[in-house]
Amino acid sequence: MRVLIAEDSVLLRAGLTRLLLDAGLDVIASVGDATALVEAVERHQPDLAVVDVRMPPTNTDDGLRAALTIREKWPEVGILVLSQYVEERYATELLAHDTSGLGYLLKDRVADVADFLGAVHRVAEGGTALDPEVVIQLLARSRRRDPLAALSPREREVLGHMAAGLSNSAIAQVLFVNEGTVEKHVSNIFTKLDLPPADRTHRRVLAVLRWLSAEEMT
Amino acid sequence: MGDNPTSESLRATIPSSAGDAYGYIVIEHLLRPVRSASTWPALVHGMLDLPMGLAISVPVYVLFPLAVALLLTFPLALPFIWGLFWFARLAGQVERSRLAALHGVALPDPIGPLAPGSWWNRLGQRLTSVPRWKEIGYTVLRLPTGTAFFVVLTVLWSGSATLVLLPLYVLALPGEVARFGLFDVGFGVPVLGAAAVGLAGLLVVAPWATVVIGRLDVALARRLLAPDPGAELAAAAARAETGRAAAVESAESERRRIERDLHDGAQQRLVTLAMSLGDARERLDTDPETGRRLVAEAHEEAKAALKEIRDLVRGIHPVILEDRGLDAALSAVIARSPIPVELTVDVDPRPQPAVESTAYFVVSEALANVARHARATRAYVAIVRKGDRLIVEVRDDGIGGADPANGTGLAGLAERVTGMGGTTDLLSPVGGPTTLLVELPCGS
Numbered sequence: 286m287r288v289l290i291a292e293d294s295v296l297l298r299a300g301l302t303r304l305l306l307d308a309g310l311d312v313i314a315s316v317g318d319a320t321a322l323v324e325a326v327e328r329h330q331p332d333l334a335v336v337d338v339r340m341p342p343t344n345t346d347d348g349l350r351a352a353l354t355i356r357e358k359w360p361e362v363g364i365l366v367l368s369q370y371v372e373e374r375y376a377t378e379l380l381a382h383d384t385s386g387l388g389y390l391l392k393d394r395v396a397d398v399a400d401f402l403g404a405v406h407r408v409a410e411g412g413t414a415l416d417p418e419v420v421i422q423l424l425a426r427s428r429r430r431d432p433l434a435a436l437s438p439r440e441r442e443v444l445g446h447m448a449a450g451l452s453n454s455a456i457a458q459v460l461f462v463n464e465g466t467v468e469k470h471v472s473n474i475f476t477k478l479d480l481p482p483a484d485r486t487h488r489r490v491l492a493v494l495r496w497l498s499a500e501e502m503t
Numbered sequence: 504m505g506d507n508p509t510s511e512s513l514r515a516t517i518p519s520s521a522g523d524a525y526g527y528i529v530i531e532h533l534l535r536p537v538r539s540a541s542t543w544p545a546l547v548h549g550m551l552d553l554p555m556g557l558a559i560s561v562p563v564y565v566l567f568p569l570a571v572a573l574l575l576t577f578p579l580a581l582p583f584i585w586g587l588f589w590f591a592r593l594a595g596q597v598e599r600s601r602l603a604a605l606h607g608v609a610l611p612d613p614i615g616p617l618a619p620g621s622w623w624n625r626l627g628q629r630l631t632s633v634p635r636w637k638e639i640g641y642t643v644l645r646l647p648t649g650t651a652f653f654v655v656l657t658v659l660w661s662g663s664a665t666l667v668l669l670p671l672y673v674l675a676l677p678g679e680v681a682r683f684g685l686f687d688v689g690f691g692v693p694v695l696g697a698a699a700v701g702l703a704g705l706l707v708v709a710p711w712a713t714v715v716i717g718r719l720d721v722a723l724a725r726r727l728l729a730p731d732p733g734a735e736l737a738a739a740a741a742r743a744e745t746g747r748a749a750a751v752e753s754a755e756s757e758r759r760r761i762e763r764d765l766h767d768g769a770q771q772r773l774v775t776l777a778m779s780l781g782d783a784r785e786r787l788d789t790d791p792e793t794g795r796r797l798v799a800e801a802h803e804e805a806k807a808a809l810k811e812i813r814d815l816v817r818g819i820h821p822v823i824l825e826d827r828g829l830d831a832a833l834s835a836v837i838a839r840s841p842i843p844v845e846l847t848v849d850v851d852p853r854p855q856p857a858v859e860s861t862a863y864f865v866v867s868e869a870l871a872n873v874a875r876h877a878r879a880t881r882a883y884v885a886i887v888r889k890g891d892r893l894i895v896e897v898r899d900d901g902i903g904g905a906d907p908a909n910g911t912g913l914a915g916l917a918e919r920v921t922g923m924g925g926t927t928d929l930l931s932p933v934g935g936p937t938t939l940l941v942e943l944p945c946g947s
Contacts, residue, residue, distance in 0.1 A: 346826050
């Protein structure tokens with residue numbers, strides 16, 4: 286797998302490069318600012334770009350804006366956005382149209398190497414990886430509280446993992462239950478929230494996110 | 504300059520000596536009041552001084568001695584004291600609007616609303632309020648000054664008019680002689696002279712008297728019905744000083760808090776982490792099992808330290824506040840709150856960064872307080888911009904009884920708001936609910 290790293294901190298860039306190389310991935314280039322990132326993607330057409338949000342030139346949300354540009358021009362390039370803080374607003378902007386091949390994680394998650402590499406593979410293969418913190422923010426900001434209240438605590442937990450982009454088997458592993466149980470929970474959630482059934486994981490994520498951010502219709 | 508046909512250029516065409524020009528200036532100056540449109544409302548104002556004096560002063564002349572005389576039997580004096588203050592307020596308002604309408608001088612009301620308290624406390628506030636006593640002083644002085652002004656204006660205006668009409672009066676009489684008892688006046692130089700004096704009175708003296716009396720009226724009202732400019736400045740200076748001191752103190756305590764948080768949190772974790780790693784390194788060869796356990800511990804410590812530093816830095820100033828504003832930045836704050844929070848943000852145009860950052864701090868701090876003490880099941884946050892003020896409201900359905908004196912959170916919050924020149928109001932009756940209302944000047 287060909288990976289491009291965009292990160293302005295030299296230390297972290299070196300660390301990430303080593304970590305990905307050790308995992309057998311091919312780091313084809315690493316850059317330190319948003320402009321160079323877009324150029325490098327155009328030149329190398331990687332499978333995945335790992336992007337820091339706060340980067341030069343303006344040191345605000347340059348990485349995020351570069352990620353949006355890349356999505357628009359080269360939608361087949363997977364993007365994993367890493368950030369010191371995760372923000373529901375950035376996530377909503379990033380995931381506005383499509384959640385396939387997209388990830389948005391706290392930088393801290395790199396410390397749990399196995400989980401992080403799982404997310405890298407998932408995103409590169411067209412899946413979704415959303416940080417649990419973002420999911421918590423999305424749930425808190427959702428204006429559609431009452432249907433959420435109808436969910437059991439376990440179903441809410443499963444909904445969170447669904448929104449984060451986990452497949453049924455991955456959710457089953459996290460919750461230490463078998464896949465059939467997860468499937469039952471998922472179908473309950475879809476019925477209770479009146480969501481259209483979705484076969485592919487990333488479409489399911491999109492449906493859940495849209496549902497969470499939509500205004501309640503009365 | 505010379506190509507527009509104003510009075511200046513016309514005058515320049517008339518051959519004249521320096522003396523003529525000087526005389527012209529003097530005459531123009533003398534005639535200025537009669538030619539000014541503002542003289543006539545001033546005349547109305549001056550003539551109204553007597554009736555207003557009667558209406559305002561007479562009740563005070565009755566109430567004041569009654570109140571003083573009844574002080575011996577204090578409870579009986581109370582209604583009169585109250586009536587005196589109430590009436591003086593009314594009179595002050597009427598007089599200020601009369602001045603604004605006829606002299607175009609808008610005086611601000613020097614008297615603020617009474618602070619909430621018992622009726623006894625409010626009476627005390629009235630009795631010790633200098634502006635209220637000055638207002639009463641005005642009502643006392645209104646009748647004598649009003650009478651004097653009225654007499655002067657009547658004598659000058661109607662006297663001058665009489666003199667001007669004197670020749671016509673004399674001519675209209677049979678024999679063209681007016682008999683005034685002691686002396687007779689026939690048509691001739693004296694009568695025409697009197698008419699000339701009357702004309703001068705109408706054109707110069709009476710208008711000038713009107714202007715002067717108007718200025719006296721304005722001066723009187725400025726002294727007694729308007730805020731004392733010295734006191735105003737002193738109050739503004741005191742407010743600025745309080746704000747500055749609060750800003751300094753708030754920054755200082757913020758620094759102390761950051762130091763304490765870093766020292767107690769991340770720093771200790773990093774020490775433990777380094778220890779665990781050092782220990783693990785020693786044991787890797789001899790006791791790999793313990794070594795592995797220590798590395799795992801160090802890993803957890805490192806992640807906890809990261810989280811602590813992240814929370815600390817985010818509390819100081821989140822980057823998203825700068826590039827997406829309050830609504831986006833507060834999303835993460837309400838998500839961290841253990842109770843559901845409803846957030847409404849309506850700020851357009853965006854206030855400057857210092858104001859946004861203070862509002863963010865207020866909401867974070869208030870929600871932290873709600874979570875710690877209020878035992879609430881829900882909270883509501885509303886941030887609205889009204890003109891040049893940003894209004895922040897944080898409400899919960901908890902047990903109430905919040906007191907800035909009990910916890911450093913609310914006191915620090917109020918301090919930071921004062922430092923920005925804003926105000927904090929906390930309504931928290933025992934039993935709840937609690938509402939925190941903060942207003943910040945946006946300064947644009």
